[in-house]
Amino acid sequence: MLEKSEKNCCGCTACRCVCPTGAIRMQENEKGFLLPMIEEEKCVQCGLCERVCRFERSVGKERDAYAYGIKKKKGRRYSQSGGAFALFAEALLEKGGIVYGVAAERANVFYARASGAEGISKFKGSKYVQASVGDVFWNVKKDLEDGKAALFCGTPCHVDGLVSFLGQKNADMKKLITCDLVCHGVPSPRVFRDYYAYLERRFGVIREYDFRKKFSGFWHSHIESFLLKDNRLYVSENYPNLFYSHLELRESCYHCPYASEKRVSDLTIGDFWGIEKADPLYDDGNGISLTLANSKKGMELIKEVRAKAEIREYAFKDCLQPNLQHPTKQPEAYGAFWDSYARHGFEATVKKFCSFNETDYRKDTSLKKCRRAALQFARSVKRRAKKML
Numbered sequence: 158m159l160e161k162s163e164k165n166c167c168g169c170t171a172c173r174c175v176c177p178t179g180a181i182r183m184q185e186n187e188k189g190f191l192l193p194m195i196e197e198e199k200c201v202q203c204g205l206c207e208r209v210c211r212f213e214r215s216v217g218k219e220r221d222a223y224a225y226g227i228k229k230k231k232g233r234r235y236s237q238s239g240g241a242f243a244l245f246a247e248a249l250l251e252k253g254g255i256v257y258g259v260a261a262e263r264a265n266v267f268y269a270r271a272s273g274a275e276g277i278s279k280f281k282g283s284k285y286v287q288a289s290v291g292d293v294f295w296n297v298k299k300d301l302e303d304g305k306a307a308l309f310c311g312t313p314c315h316v317d318g319l320v321s322f323l324g325q326k327n328a329d330m331k332k333l334i335t336c337d338l339v340c341h342g343v344p345s346p347r348v349f350r351d352y353y354a355y356l357e358r359r360f361g362v363i364r365e366y367d368f369r370k371k372f373s374g375f376w377h378s379h380i381e382s383f384l385l386k387d388n389r390l391y392v393s394e395n396y397p398n399l400f401y402s403h404l405e406l407r408e409s410c411y412h413c414p415y416a417s418e419k420r421v422s423d424l425t426i427g428d429f430w431g432i433e434k435a436d437p438l439y440d441d442g443n444g445i446s447l448t449l450a451n452s453k454k455g456m457e458l459i460k461e462v463r464a465k466a467e468i469r470e471y472a473f474k475d476c477l478q479p480n481l482q483h484p485t486k487q488p489e490a491y492g493a494f495w496d497s498y499a500r501h502g503f504e505a506t507v508k509k510f511c512s513f514n515e516t517d518y519r520k521d522t523s524l525k526k527c528r529r530a531a532l533q534f535a536r537s538v539k540r541r542a543k544k545m546l
């Protein structure tokens with residue numbers, strides 16, 4: 158019988174979706190991550206749940222040696238990097254296809270289905286929290302059965318789970334395009350919910366929360382922002398600091414088999430870190446998506462979007478970043494962090510274990526600071542470019 162812990166389960170829901178008797182449900186653990194639970198009286202021991210699970214058996218495809226730096230020509234502002242996802246999503250919509258991605262409503266982050274531009278606008282931008290999959294795998298299967306083209310974009314573990322589930326169901330996957338992220342690891346939904354509640358207690362009702370605010374010319378930074386109902390805008394580095402402490406990631410992320418240059422999707426997107434050195438004149442500080450074409454389908458979609466983007470090809474070594482080589486390392490204080498969380502809750506724990514500073518909430522004056530930093534960045538790019546010429 159399927160036995161899963163947070164260490165060897167990414168919460169993709171493939172086992173729940175494939176179960177013929179509905180014996181599996183996803184249940185939140187004390188850290189806020191979803192795990193499959195089996196109702197033994199409903200289980201018929203068919204073994205499908207074990208067969209569909211790919212987490213410890215995943216093998217990515219060898220890919221060709223080139224990577225692309227993609228910049229959407231128009232409308233990159235709300236995309237996390239160069240807007241590669243939006244380009245692919247728009248191409249699918251033009252063909253009457255369906256797009257699956259991750260949206261956020263207040264503190265809840267979840268996969269959803271979109272058949273129009275308004276829907277995909279909600280998927281733009283990274284939500285640094287593990288997204289719940291809900292019934293999305295079933296919806297993808299239904300769309301494919303109805304003859305629709307579908308693009309599914311998410312973490313590589315969830316893409317692999319989807320493909321495994323569809324394979325078990327003998328679904329026709331010719332019209333499915335998969336796109337995964339270079340993924341650092343997914344933070345705990347519980348920590349984010351607690352953080353969101355903390356912000357609202359201190360500042361008032363939040364109208365818009367942005368995990369990584371993209372200030373013009375300042376893409377290389379990682380600053381969160383939140384806009385309150387009364388239009389005050391705050392920026393801070395507290396949530397990014399929680400994320401980069403690596404203490405609140407799902408345990409399976411430290412054993413992630415997908416943090417490798419072998420990929421499981423047709424396309425892989427990420428931030429093109431290193432572009433400022435590889436091609437300083439191309440880097441305008443407004444975001445460039447690293448894009449890996451891992452299959453013929455992926456390659457074709459890149460060709461399709463050429464007219465709406467600037468696309469340059471790079472050697473893979475120019476875009477290698479840690480999570481394309483190995484998973485994020487589990488910090489030694491991981492156990493102590495979660496023990497403290499269970500006993501003392503959010504505030505006391507993050508103050509003790511992370512660089513969490515109660516006073517690090519700046520009103521829009523900090524926007525001036527960001528603009529100044531953006532100018533400095535632009536000047537440094539010019540200097541580097543001059544040296545190269």
Ligand SMILES: Cc1cc2nc3c(=O)[nH]c(=O)nc-3n(C[C@H](O)[C@H](O)[C@H](O)COP(=O)(O)OP(=O)(O)OC[C@H]3O[C@@H](n4cnc5c(N)ncnc54)[C@H](O)[C@@H]3O)c2cc1C
Binds near residue numbers: 241243286342428
């Ligand atoms: C948890 C997390 C960790 C990441 N770690 C890295 C990293 O280490 N290195 C790196 O280069 N890039 C990382 N990224 C990806 C990066 O932040 C951008 O998403 C990427 O550069 C694509 O940008 P874009 O402009 O092409 O697309 P965007 O318009 O920003 O679209 C992003 C896509 O990501 C999907 N998405 C957003 N949030 C989530 C989520 N919580 N779970 C699953 N899918 C989501 C959306 O559905 C959308 O399809 C990470 C993203 C997330 C969510």
